[in-house]
Amino acid sequence: MKSDEEGQISIEFLLIVGAVLTMTVVAIPMVLKNAEMNRGLIAARDGATFGAGMRGLGFAGGSVDAQPSGVVKIEKLNYTVADVTDAPDNVTINIYARIPSNMDSSTICSSIRTQSQRNIAYAFTGQWPSGAIVPLANRTGSYYVFKVSCTPLS
Numbered sequence: 709m710k711s712d713e714e715g716q717i718s719i720e721f722l723l724i725v726g727a728v729l730t731m732t733v734v735a736i737p738m739v740l741k742n743a744e745m746n747r748g749l750i751a752a753r754d755g756a757t758f759g760a761g762m763r764g765l766g767f768a769g770g771s772v773d774a775q776p777s778g779v780v781k782i783e784k785l786n787y788t789v790a791d792v793t794d795a796p797d798n799v800t801i802n803i804y805a806r807i808p809s810n811m812d813s814s815t816i817c818s819s820i821r822t823q824s825q826r827n828i829a830y831a832f833t834g835q836w837p838s839g840a841i842v843p844l845a846n847r848t849g850s851y852y853v854f855k856v857s858c859t860p861l862s
Contacts, residue, residue, distance in 0.1 A: 741851045755820075756803045758823050806860075807862070
């Protein structure tokens with residue numbers, strides 16, 4: 709073995725390691741942004757399902773009159789993203805719920821929206837918010853601010 713070949717790493721190996729490291733560092737923010745969007749959407753879906761299920765069983769909040777029982781079904785959940793400069797993007801999550809005609813659709817949608825907001829706040833802060841109104845600061849991640857709307861379907 710020649711003395712100039714001992715203990716040296718080939719330049720090809722260094723280039724490959726450098727390229728992989730660069731791609732990894734570049735990909736991390738995109739992965740984190742997608743993970744935050746998924747966390748918000750999953751929390752909203754779980755909250756909407758919980759809110760619809762509880763109201764469909766006839767349960768109501770403290771200041772809401774009891775509702776007759778019926779099947780409340782979440783038909784669709786979609787979202788729109790509004791880009792904001794120098795701030796987290798606004799994400800509006802639209803929940804479409806099929807509500808029976810014998811039930812008050814505005815209070816059902818209010819319950820679905822509130823429970824979705826509570827679940828989003830829990831997903832980002834790790835604590836259940838106290839009170840019926842969930843502050844917007846509790847629904848803000850590093851990349852997105854989540855807002856929820858509910859549309860009743862007949």
